[in-house]
Amino acid sequence: MTQLIKRASAEARAFGSKRQDKLDKQDKKQAKRLKRERGDDLDRDLDDAPRIDVPRKPRFAPVTFSEEGGVRFLHFGTEWVQGAMRLKKPNHIELEYAQQMMAWLLFIETPKRIVQLGLGSAALTKFAHAFLKRAKVEAVELNPSVVIAARTMFELPNDDARLTVHEQDAWDFVNDRANHGTIGALQIDVYDATARGPVLDSTSFYRACRACLTAPAGVVTVNLFGDHPSFVLNMKRLNEAFDGRVIALPEVHDGNRIAIAFAGPELDIPYAQLEKRAKLIEKELKLPARQWVKGLAISAGADDATSFSI
8 A cells, every 4th residue: 555645734724723722721720730739839940940842642643645546545644444535436435344334225215314423534424415315414523633634635525404524522422312313324433543443332322322313213334343352342232232133244355344233123124125125226326235135144144034134
């Protein structure tokens, strides 16, 4: 892969003077605390001490990029790929695991509200905004540098009547009661620079995600890393939160596994019906949906079954 290119301007534009003001306030608070502990001697110490401007450790990992074969990749300062975009097809979902994140389309019609937790390169957000016209599309991203990178390097449009990017912690978003019962499809891809497992993975988090789903049925898809201990942990907690109604598609070549969790009534759908739905998705959206149906059958472990039940 080509050498990583650091996008220093994204960090600078994201934080700028606001970040420095925040750090200055933190310095003042620390000085007040020390003064209470040590008394007036601190004033003299600070008066005599030289002021040294040193680099501060950033709150987030640096946002970096690489390009190869006409594809631009997003990284968080490491070789791990956090997203991708084919330059000639900016609204196309390039990575196979990201395409699988759309597998909820097999089970429900386009809902009124689709939400992504974790923006990344905005592949899912752009796709839903461009092609699922009946939905209001939202993304939740804590790192302002990632939002800027998505806008400037991955062609994410500005917010409009159908598109909103929230600069917010995903934990706070799913625990906000205003979001409960309002989301038809919730896509979760919350990784840090190490990319070895989701940074939010508790049963409480997944229960809050379930609470956000609409009645009578909503679907969650979660990006997991198949050959890491976090996969077993996350599947356990997802099953606890969704009463065992969770299935993971087979691992793709990138090592990712997409878990699908269901709320609402139990499903018993003939595979022939899923195949018919998949063909429609492939025709209308150019996504490899029949591969998803095959993956469901493999993961369900019932080769002779005529229907998918969960």
